[in-house]
Amino acid sequence: MKPATAGILGVAAAALAMEGVVRAGWVSPLVVAPPSALPEAFRRMWDEGFILHPALITLAQAFAATGAAAAIGIPWGYVLWRRPVLGEAYTPWIGAAFAAPTVLLFPLFLVLFGRGYATTIFVGFIAAAIPIVLKTREAFVAVPKVLLDVGRSFNLGEGGLVRRVAFPAAVPGIFTGLRLGLIYALVNIIGMEFLIDFGGLGRIASEMYFRFEIPGMYVAILLIVLVSWIFLAALTRLETWLRPR
Amino acid sequence: MAASQIRLLTLVAILAAWELVARSGLLYQEVVPSLLKIAAAFVRMLFEKDTWRHFGVTAWEVGAGLAAGYLLGLAFGLAAGTRRFFGAAVAPYVDGVATAPKIVFLPIVMLLVGTGIGSKLALGALSAFFPVAINTAASVRQVDPVLVRVGRSFRLSRWQMATRIYVPALRPSLVTSLRLGFGLAVVGVLLAEIKLSNAGLGFLANEHYSNFRVADLYAVLVLIFVVAVGLNSLMSRFAERRNQRICS
Numbered sequence: 001m002k003p004a005t006a007g008i009l010g011v012a013a014a015a016l017a018m019e020g021v022v023r024a025g026w027v028s029p030l031v032v033a034p035p036s037a038l039p040e041a042f043r044r045m046w047d048e049g050f051i052l053h054p055a056l057i058t059l060a061q062a063f064a065a066t067g068a069a070a071a072i073g074i075p076w077g078y079v080l081w082r083r084p085v086l087g088e089a090y091t092p093w094i095g096a097a098f099a100a101p102t103v104l105l106f107p108l109f110l111v112l113f114g115r116g117y118a119t120t121i122f123v124g125f126i127a128a129a130i131p132i133v134l135k136t137r138e139a140f141v142a143v144p145k146v147l148l149d150v151g152r153s154f155n156l157g158e159g160g161l162v163r164r165v166a167f168p169a170a171v172p173g174i175f176t177g178l179r180l181g182l183i184y185a186l187v188n189i190i191g192m193e194f195l196i197d198f199g200g201l202g203r204i205a206s207e208m209y210f211r212f213e214i215p216g217m218y219v220a221i222l223l224i225v226l227v228s229w230i231f232l233a234a235l236t237r238l239e240t241w242l243r244p245r
Numbered sequence: 246m247a248a249s250q251i252r253l254l255t256l257v258a259i260l261a262a263w264e265l266v267a268r269s270g271l272l273y274q275e276v277v278p279s280l281l282k283i284a285a286a287f288v289r290m291l292f293e294k295d296t297w298r299h300f301g302v303t304a305w306e307v308g309a310g311l312a313a314g315y316l317l318g319l320a321f322g323l324a325a326g327t328r329r330f331f332g333a334a335v336a337p338y339v340d341g342v343a344t345a346p347k348i349v350f351l352p353i354v355m356l357l358v359g360t361g362i363g364s365k366l367a368l369g370a371l372s373a374f375f376p377v378a379i380n381t382a383a384s385v386r387q388v389d390p391v392l393v394r395v396g397r398s399f400r401l402s403r404w405q406m407a408t409r410i411y412v413p414a415l416r417p418s419l420v421t422s423l424r425l426g427f428g429l430a431v432v433g434v435l436l437a438e439i440k441l442s443n444a445g446l447g448f449l450a451n452e453h454y455s456n457f458r459v460a461d462l463y464a465v466l467v468l469i470f471v472v473a474v475g476l477n478s479l480m481s482r483f484a485e486r487r488n489q490r491i492c493s
Contacts, residue, residue, distance in 0.1 A: 003333030010334060031356045089251035099481075100474050101432045107439070107454045107462055111276055183344065191346035195440055202349060209352035217352050224349050229341035 033215040038222070041215035050204050050216070055227060058193065058200030061117065062186040065124030066132075069181050073129045074174060077136025078162075087137060098130045103188055106195065120192045120199050127188040128181030135180065139173025140166060175242060179235045186231055190224055201227065278460040286464040295449075296468075302444040303434060306362060310369020311430040315423060318374040322381025322422075323407055332382055343375035347429070348436045355441070365437045365445065372433030373426035380425060384418035385411060420484040427480060431473045 015035040021027045022034040033041070045051050080087035106123055113119045143166050151165040193202025197210075201224050208217035246254075260280060266272060267279040290296050325332035325339070347368060354367045388411060396410040412419070438447025446469055453462035 003330055004337075006330065007334040007337060011338065085246065085248055085251065089248035089255070093252070096474065096478075099428060099477055100470065101428065101435070103432060104435055104469055104473075105466060107450050108466060110454065111459055111462065187344065187346045191348045191436065194346070194349050194351075195436060202346075205349045205352065209355075214356070221349050221353065225341055225345040228344040228346075229337075232340070232344045 030212075030214055033218040037215040038219055041213070041219045045204075045216055045219060050220075051223065054200035054204050055223070056200070058186070058190060058202070058227070061121050061189050061199065062124060062182060065121045065185040065189065066128045066178065066182045068121075069125050069128035069132050069185070070178060073132030073177070073181070074136050076129075077133045077174075077177070078140060080133065080137040081140035087141075091134070091137065094130055094133055098134060102126050102130075103191065106192060110196065115196050115198055117199065119196065120189050123192045124185035124189040127184040131180035131184060132174075132177040135177025136170070136174050139170035139177070142173060143169040172239075172242065175239055179239050182235060183228075183232055187228060190228070275457065275459050278463065282460045283463045283467070286460040287467055290461065290464045290468065299444060299446050299449045300468075302362065303438065303446045306365040306434045306438075306445065307369055307427075307430050310366045310434060311373050311423075311426055313366070314370035314373030314430060315377050315426050317370070318377025318422070318426065319381055319419070321374070321378040323385060323411055325378065325382040326385025327406075327411070332386075339375065339378060343379060347372045347375075347433050348440070351437050351440060354437075360441055362444070365434050365442060368437040369430040369434040372429040376425035376429055377422040380418060380422045381415065384415050388414045417484070420480075424477065424480040424484055428473075428477055431476075435469065 018032055019034050019036055022029050022032055029037070042051070080090060103123060105126075106119065109119045109122050113122060147165050147169055148161060151161045156164060189199070190202040193199035194206045195202075197203050197206050201220065205217060205220040205224060208214075208220050263277065264280050267274065267277045325335060350371060351364065351368055354371070355364045358364050358367055392410050392414055393406075396406050401409060434445070435447040435450075438445035439451045442448045446465060450462055450465040450469070453459070453465060
């Protein structure tokens with residue numbers, strides 16, 4: 001048997017076990033939704049607009065946050081490489097911010113921007129910008145010196161050297177930053193939506209809980225896991241495909 | 246100009262810009278309070294008994310959650326790393342759940358263990374579990390096969406293999422896992438407290454926010470950040486020293 005088949009069988013066995021303990025009355029269906037109730041809950045939520053529209057809202061915010069982070073983060077990462085003293089000064093700070101729980105600052109953003117898309121997107125922006133800046137700088141730093149020397153030997157000016165040599169060589173590294181940024185933005189935005197009951201998929205999970213629609217709540221949480229997973233897998237594949245071999 | 250001077254200048258510029266905005270009246274003053282107001286709120290908060298009660302609740306939730314998540318993650322990581330088939334079968338599901346924001350599991354956790362301290366502790370454990378499990382499984386696969394063969398040739402039991410071969414070989418990774426788990430447990434617990442609780446620093450921040458005591462809110466955020474970042478960097482240094490000692 002292949003590991004993937006064993007994994008699917010394991011998940012099916014766990015679902016059957018959950019169904020069994022709920023039906024036997026050992027666990028209340030108000031605590032654990034029986035898996036058999038999930039398709040009906042999904043259909044109802046789909047009809048009521050609780051699936052597609054919120055998913056699109058969340059994805060749109062993630063792309064907006066990452067787009068803004070890329071627009072600021074890539075030039076910033078470039079400057080940190082171009083001016084080594086600035087790189088030396090700010091990279092430790094940005095590295096520390098990467099490890100710091102910046103999402104906990106969200107009450108501050110709520111105060112500044114109010115409970116709306118500005119807050120969720122800004123939280124996503126912060127989460128995305130940090131890896132984009134760091135990876136962009138790393139990508140430029142990693143450009144082989146020999147490539148730059150070849151460019152200089154062809155009498156390329158500083159601008160041409162960056163445009164024709166350094167930037168193309170740094171693109172794979174910059175894409176790694178964009179991939180990380182997009183994933184961090186998505187995860188943080190969903191978390192934020194859940195916390196402030198606003199926006200897309202995260203709001204649905206919270207709303208279903210407070211409405212005590214337990215199967216709906218499980219559907220929303222499973223959907224969040226699925227979207228995060230597909231997103232990560234798709235971006236990783238795309239990055240592998242784009243990387244020069 | 247040296248890097249340290251640039252950092253100092255930047256810090257001064259940020260603080261000056263904040264103070265300028267606070268005093269300019271461009272924004273509603275309560276939204277961007279003066280640094281002096283925030284500092285006063287911070288000092289006042291440090292002398293309030295209630296702050297330390299909330300701090301104690303959060304510390305307990307993070308500590309116990311981290312301990313539970315760490316031990317479970319370690320056991321799971323050892324199993325997934327040593328048994329290739331099991332590791333390959335569960336990897337997509339572990340990766341899938343690990344990518345999702347853990348805070349969205351709070352409703353399930355609250356249904357299972359209630360809305361009290363237990364749910365925050367459980368969310369801390371859940372947040373810590375995944376980085377520990379993934380990091381341990383990956384590290385186990387990199388353990389020198391000679392060590393594993395030596396253990397097998399001595400016919401060590403599974404428990405002995407885990408405690409005599411794998412855990413000593415994984416020491417650097419165990420400290421790294423602890424640091425990763427700690428960072429995520431702090432975030433998980435505090436976000437859960439902010440969402441629904443009646444004690445803890447997250448609850449305190451939410452209380453100040455709800456009552457529009459913005460300077461107090463900033464003071465709590467400063468405390469949370471100082472403690473979280475401070476402990477994280479202490480753990481990093483500890484991990485580096487341990488690793489240097491192990492490698493030398």
